Amino acid sequence: MIKASSNSLTARLETLRIAYNKRLKIDFEELAILVDRLTEDSSNAEYLKKLHSCFHKMAGSAGTFGFQQLGHKVREYEYFLAEALKKPQALQVTFPFADWLEHLRNAALADEKCNSSVGIETNQSYSAIAKPLIWLVERDAILQEYLTHQLQSFGFSVKSFHDALQIENGTEKLPDCILVDHHGSQAETLFSDPVLFWQECFKLVDCPILFMGAEESFTARLNALRSGGQGYFVKPLDMIKLTSFLAQLIKPEKVEPERLLIVEDDQELARHCQSYLEQAGMQVVCLDHPQALFETVSNFNPDLILMDLWLPDVSGAEMASLLRQVDRWAHMPVIYLSAESNVHLRHQALLMGGDAFVEKPLDMEFLVRLCQDRVRRARQLKQTQNQDSLTGLLKHASIKEALQNHWEYVQRQPQVFSVVMLDIDHFKSVNDTYGHAVGDLVIAAVGTLLRQRFRNTDKLGRYGGEEFTLVLIDCTAENAMSMVNALREAFATIQFTVNGQHFSCTLSAGVVDNHLFPDDSPEALLERADNALYKAKHTGRNRVCLAIE
Numbered sequence: 001m002i003k004a005s006s007n008s009l010t011a012r013l014e015t016l017r018i019a020y021n022k023r024l025k026i027d028f029e030e031l032a033i034l035v036d037r038l039t040e041d042s043s044n045a046e047y048l049k050k051l052h053s054c055f056h057k058m059a060g061s062a063g064t065f066g067f068q069q070l071g072h073k074v075r076e077y078e079y080f081l082a083e084a085l086k087k088p089q090a091l092q093v094t095f096p097f098a099d100w101l102e103h104l105r106n107a108a109l110a111d112e113k114c115n116s117s118v119g120i121e122t123n124q125s126y127s128a129i130a131k132p133l134i135w136l137v138e139r140d141a142i143l144q145e146y147l148t149h150q151l152q153s154f155g156f157s158v159k160s161f162h163d164a165l166q167i168e169n170g171t172e173k174l175p176d177c178i179l180v181d182h183h184g185s186q187a188e189t190l191f192s193d194p195v196l197f198w199q200e201c202f203k204l205v206d207c208p209i210l211f212m213g214a215e216e217s218f219t220a221r222l223n224a225l226r227s228g229g230q231g232y233f234v235k236p237l238d239m240i241k242l243t244s245f246l247a248q249l250i251k252p253e254k255v256e257p258e259r260l261l262i263v264e265d266d267q268e269l270a271r272h273c274q275s276y277l278e279q280a281g282m283q284v285v286c287l288d289h290p291q292a293l294f295e296t297v298s299n300f301n302p303d304l305i306l307m308d309l310w311l312p313d314v315s316g317a318e319m320a321s322l323l324r325q326v327d328r329w330a331h332m333p334v335i336y337l338s339a340e341s342n343v344h345l346r347h348q349a350l351l352m353g354g355d356a357f358v359e360k361p362l363d364m365e366f367l368v369r370l371c372q373d374r375v376r377r378a379r380q381l382k383q384t385q386n387q388d389s390l391t392g393l394l395k396h397a398s399i400k401e402a403l404q405n406h407w408e409y410v411q412r413q414p415q416v417f418s419v420v421m422l423d424i425d426h427f428k429s430v431n432d433t434y435g436h437a438v439g440d441l442v443i444a445a446v447g448t449l450l451r452q453r454f455r456n457t458d459k460l461g462r463y464g465g466e467e468f469t470l471v472l473i474d475c476t477a478e479n480a481m482s483m484v485n486a487l488r489e490a491f492a493t494i495q496f497t498v499n500g501q502h503f504s505c506t507l508s509a510g511v512v513d514n515h516l517f518p519d520d521s522p523e524a525l526l527e528r529a530d531n532a533l534y535k536a537k538h539t540g541r542n543r544v545c546l547a548i549e
């Protein structure tokens with residue numbers, strides 16, 4: 001870990017926090033006036049709405065600037081008021097406004113004592129990589145500037161708007177993603193019909209839209225979804241989660257064609273389905289003799305099986321049941337193709353392991369869409385299971401499996417690939433000095449950087465703790481050395497900020513490729529990369545070593 005002397009972003013973030021503190025004092029003065037008025041006239045709807053609006057603003061921003069207790073308390077009161085405002089008769093209920101104000105003041109004071117912020121800054125030039133452009137719509141000026149800096153730290157370029165109405169479709173360079181506060185405009189229609197407002201606002205936009213807001217409610221999420229949002233983030237924003245989500249959204253995984261297995265003894269029908277599904281871009285294998293089920297599933301590894309319900313000597317339901325007995329196929333989607341009208345038999349087939357029925361005669365358009373949807377969902381589930389939650393990279397078992405699979409692939413289709421083991425230097429002292437949460441931020445930053453710098457086809461995993469494994473496809477060790485060195489240099493320029501203190505970290509790595517050691521198994525390659533990493537650690541750290549023996 002290296003301490004840094006000064007940096008400009010930190011100074012800017014600190015200035016923003018001071019500005020926020022000042023504003024909080026003004027907000028409290030405003031609250032005090034409102035509370036006085038409400039003490040005299042507790043059911044005045046206009047004052048109550050104003051109070052709700054003050055609470056809402058505070059709830060959305062307090063946590064971001066380290067006022068966690070204040071953020072929680074004010075959100076609670078905001079919720080009570082919002083509920084009361086929905087039912088006019090409830091306005092007869094008198095809330096203890098003066099007590100609320102005192103509790104909020106106390107929470108703010110307690111927060112001020114232990115106020116801390118964590119930020120990261122990088123001086124690295126992303127010149128080799130085009131920075132993704134985010135349009136940020138945030139009405140709170142301080143929060144807007146703060147979010148802009150944070151997003152920039154993670155390698156995004158940001159164009160900010162104070163109100164969604166400032167966006168002029170067609171005149172701007174289009175963004176890669178829009179991040180918008182769901183109250184991000186003063187337009188009347190936003191209050192009367194938010195869904196319609198956002199749909200109209202972004203009707204010409206074809207990039208992903210992410211909403212953010214202070215409310216953690218079903219309605220807020222549903223409105224975001226109906227407004228065209230691909231996600232809804234609750235404030236205070238978890239910047240690691242948000243930037244990780246953004247990085248994946250903007251640079252989606254390369255979509256592999258869906259792999260479908262059709263188990264059907266009517267060969268004509270099977271070929272008919274096959275040609276439709278292949279036309280839609282899927283890879284299809286047909287199987288008409290049930291005995292070869294395990295072998296075919298093992299070799300082809302389908303995403304989904306379309307299974308005839310009645311096959312010679314065996315039923316489709318029995319086949320599904322047999323698949324479910326094998327752990328790795330227990331969750332493979334199985335759809336029956338059937339004209340069976342006996343309800344009891346259909347239920348039985350579903351209980352034995354099938355997921356759905358598609359009626360014969362088949363509606364091919366429906367079948368294509370159903371297959372696409374089921375495969376997408378099955379892959380999403382698999383990805384979630386395989387993904388490390390902190391970094392968004394593959395988990396330990398999954399990166400090892402990815403290495404094994406790729407190694408097997410190159411036995412059939414010879415190609416060079418590199419294996420890299422990478423480790424953060426002196427990471428223990430980051431935890432010891434700044435705490436585990438800050439350590440997590442550093443680990444997450446490596447994850448984000450890795451995803452930005454390597455190809456979608458490369459396999460990137462968190463091997464464990466602060467150690468990472470990369471499988472770089474079609475890449476010699478020489479190329480891997482230069483890419484990992486560039487990554488190492490970029491990482492060293494990132495400045496982490498905690499409570500006004502700054503530090504940076506370095507990485508060490510070991511690299512090997514399969515051409516250097518053609519007889520090596522995947523485990524042996526991993527071990528060689530690990531030995532090279534060990535060498536890098538023992539020759540001074542902050543370096544990349546090649547496995548040569």
Ligand SMILES: Nc1nc2c(ncn2[C@@H]2O[C@H](COP(=O)(O)OP(=O)(O)OP(=O)(O)O)[C@@H](O)[C@H]2O)c(=O)[nH]1
Pocket residue numbers: 423424425426427428429431435436437438439440443464465466537541
């Ligand atoms: N914050 C955080 N720390 C972790 C996590 N997993 C492991 N660690 C810590 O990472 C540290 C790793 O320390 P060491 O293996 O001694 O290595 P190091 O301090 O990085 O030293 P060198 O690798 O020799 O440069 C330990 O203190 C672990 O507790 C995690 O998920 N989050």
